[in-house]
Amino acid sequence: MNMQIVRFSLAAALLTAAPILEMASANDFRERGKAAKLSASAVSITPPRDWNKLDIRPGKFAETWTLDGEQLNDVTFYTGVEPGAPLVKERNKKRKPLPKFGAETLLVEVPELLEGTYRAYKEIGEFRLTGSKPGSYLGVKGVEFTYDYTDGDQIRRQGEAHAAIIGGKLYMATYDAPKIHFFQRNIADYRALISTAKIM
Amino acid sequence: MMLSALGVIGAILMAGAAPQSKTRTAPPPPPFQGVYQPQGVDEIGLWKVDDENESKLSNSRAVIHDEALTAYVKNVLCSAVGNDRCNSVRVYIVREPSFNATMSPNGTMRVFSGLLLRVRSEAELAAVLGHEFGHFERRHTLERFKAQRRGTDLLSWAAVLSSFNNNPYARRSFDDLELSVYGSLLRFNRDNEREADLVGLGYLNVSALRPQAAARVWQNLMAETEASAVAKGMKRPRFDRVAYFASHPPEGERAAYLGALALPEAADRPDGADRYRQAMGPWTPVFLKDQIGLNDFGGSEYLINSLASDGWTSTLWFHRGELFRARGGQRDLVHAADFYSQAIALDPLYADAYRGLGLAMIKTARPTEGRAALARYLELKPEADDRAMIELTTASLN
Numbered sequence: 078m079n080m081q082i083v084r085f086s087l088a089a090a091l092l093t094a095a096p097i098l099e100m101a102s103a104n105d106f107r108e109r110g111k112a113a114k115l116s117a118s119a120v121s122i123t124p125p126r127d128w129n130k131l132d133i134r135p136g137k138f139a140e141t142w143t144l145d146g147e148q149l150n151d152v153t154f155y156t157g158v159e160p161g162a163p164l165v166k167e168r169n170k171k172r173k174p175l176p177k178f179g180a181e182t183l184l185v186e187v188p189e190l191l192e193g194t195y196r197a198y199k200e201i202g203e204f205r206l207t208g209s210k211p212g213s214y215l216g217v218k219g220v221e222f223t224y225d226y227t228d229g230d231q232i233r234r235q236g237e238a239h240a241a242i243i244g245g246k247l248y249m250a251t252y253d254a255p256k257i258h259f260f261q262r263n264i265a266d267y268r269a270l271i272s273t274a275k276i277m
Numbered sequence: 278m279m280l281s282a283l284g285v286i287g288a289i290l291m292a293g294a295a296p297q298s299k300t301r302t303a304p305p306p307p308p309f310q311g312v313y314q315p316q317g318v319d320e321i322g323l324w325k326v327d328d329e330n331e332s333k334l335s336n337s338r339a340v341i342h343d344e345a346l347t348a349y350v351k352n353v354l355c356s357a358v359g360n361d362r363c364n365s366v367r368v369y370i371v372r373e374p375s376f377n378a379t380m381s382p383n384g385t386m387r388v389f390s391g392l393l394l395r396v397r398s399e400a401e402l403a404a405v406l407g408h409e410f411g412h413f414e415r416r417h418t419l420e421r422f423k424a425q426r427r428g429t430d431l432l433s434w435a436a437v438l439s440s441f442n443n444n445p446y447a448r449r450s451f452d453d454l455e456l457s458v459y460g461s462l463l464r465f466n467r468d469n470e471r472e473a474d475l476v477g478l479g480y481l482n483v484s485a486l487r488p489q490a491a492a493r494v495w496q497n498l499m500a501e502t503e504a505s506a507v508a509k510g511m512k513r514p515r516f517d518r519v520a521y522f523a524s525h526p527p528e529g530e531r532a533a534y535l536g537a538l539a540l541p542e543a544a545d546r547p548d549g550a551d552r553y554r555q556a557m558g559p560w561t562p563v564f565l566k567d568q569i570g571l572n573d574f575g576g577s578e579y580l581i582n583s584l585a586s587d588g589w590t591s592t593l594w595f596h597r598g599e600l601f602r603a604r605g606g607q608r609d610l611v612h613a614a615d616f617y618s619q620a621i622a623l624d625p626l627y628a629d630a631y632r633g634l635g636l637a638m639i640k641t642a643r644p645t646e647g648r649a650a651l652a653r654y655l656e657l658k659p660e661a662d663d664r665a666m667i668e669l670t671t672a673s674l675n
Binding site: 171172173174175176177179181182183184185186188189192196197200201202203204207208209210211220227231233 | 337338373374509511563564570572603605636639640663667669
């Protein structure tokens with residue numbers, strides 16, 4: 078009898094907790110024209126159109142925004158990566174370490190850092206940097222580069238990224254989308270989005 | 278049905294036990310029986326599923342569509358198992374930097390690029406491919422499918438029977454049975470691997486290649502695993518223990534019994550190392566880059582050093598430089614600059630080596646030399662993708 082009461086109260090507690098849990102794990106809406114802060118950092122962005130922010134973050138310094146789902150158009154912001162830290166959370170620090178951003182990392186090497194991170198994290202061989210040139214991000218001189226790769230789902234993706242090193246920390250935005258149709262469809266949205274990024 | 282299942286397991290156990298005997302070498306393969314065709318509803322079904330997988334694979338971007346490389350690997354397989362047998366196989370080289378090769382029921386062989394980087398000779402490659410062919414010839418996928426079905430059938434009935442009996446002993450008996458069935462299925466898989474090793478070495482013993490190479494593959498892999506673990510600050514791995522979930526026998530055991538199964542008088546046969554090196558030539562830099570991308574410092578350093586045992590080339594020095602520069606400690610960068618210089622000494626027109634050298638020097642407080650190296654890089658590769666960034670880097674040094 079006692080057991081039944083315990084079970085009932087446990088079920089009741091779970092039922093009442095469910096909406097709260099659901100809210101806590103929901104993805105967020107980023108409304109057009111409303112400034113939003115990135116990963117509790119000093120970077121703010123005012124999206125020119127509505128975006129979704131995914132709740133699951135790739136790492137301590139990263140967060141992902143998307144229009145139709147991360148497999149179709151994925152904008153990931155890496156905000157204030159500190160020297161000695163990897164871009165995304167390592168699956169296993171000891172067995173499968175990821176390349177780290179370093180105090181000595183040069184701007185010209187940032188594309189290689191992203192390449193190393195993708196190759197090691199996804200364990201793929203098919204990744205190609207297709208070009209890099211001086212650009213700007215957060216109003217600071219930086220690097221702009223492009224790449225393509227084939228992910229584990231065998232879909233060929235194309236990417237464009239903008240990065241800058243500010244105060245010894247790395248700030249970067251990447252846009253990854255399938256080469257067929259999606260990359261071209263939303264590249265302008267990505268560029269418009271990151272052009273509103275500001276560091277306070 | 279159960280008795281015949283036990284019979285199959287028993288037979289394979291015996292086949293598995295045979296390799297551990299030091300007095301017996303692997304027997305030659307039986308005469309070729311003709312083209313393989315699926316028999317029975319299970320095997321026909323497996324082949325149909327596999328045909329679909331193969332058509333997806335053949336259009337996949339993961340496959341390296343290099344006619345010469347694929348033909349070469351297929352030839353090595355044929356030189357091990359004979360032309361009759363190898364006609365039933367289609368080889369696909371998959372660009373994936375791990376050590377692996379697979380064979381599926383309809384004769385699709387996937388050879389991973391990571392395997393091609395790791396083996397050193399035709400004989401070593403033939404040993405792995407012969408093992409995979411052994412799985413095909415003995416219809417192991419079908420056997421595993423049937424064993425799994427038998428095991429899960431048994432568990433389903435046991436679940437029904439134990440549910441009739443509402444006491445903890447029935448539940449515990451079911452749990453014990455479950456562990457025992459899963460354990461025996463995993464053991465069955467390991468015995469399949471042992472049998473494929475035995476069959477594979479049987480082919481090598483009657484081929485023109487050196488069968489002792491098979492043990493060498495596993496010795497090299499153990500050394501690489503150990504180098505990788507040491508660089509990561511982990512405990513030295515054990516190669517003599519069989520874990521409950523292990524899909525393959527431990528590497529130490531395989532190296533030992535493969536060595537014993539090889540025909541001793543065949544130790545003088547050629548291993549085709551020169552031909553192998555030549556065939557892999559254009560692909561070695563690509564596979565090395567993929568390997569370095571895995572961020573496994575110890576493993577990559579081991580592989581580069583082992584490739585260099587036949588002599589250092591500019592490609593090997595360059596990739597060693599890339600490996601050290603990617604790790605990026607100050608000491609690493611000094612070493613990297615040295616390795617790039619060695620690459621340039623062997624090939625003064627190696628543009629990418631100048632790039633690495635320049636960047637490594639800039640980061641080790643040698644900007645003047647670094648700028649000169651980067652200028653040389655742009656001179657040798659005027660259309661470089663990162664030209665503007667390199668120019669920006671050198672300009673910022675002023």
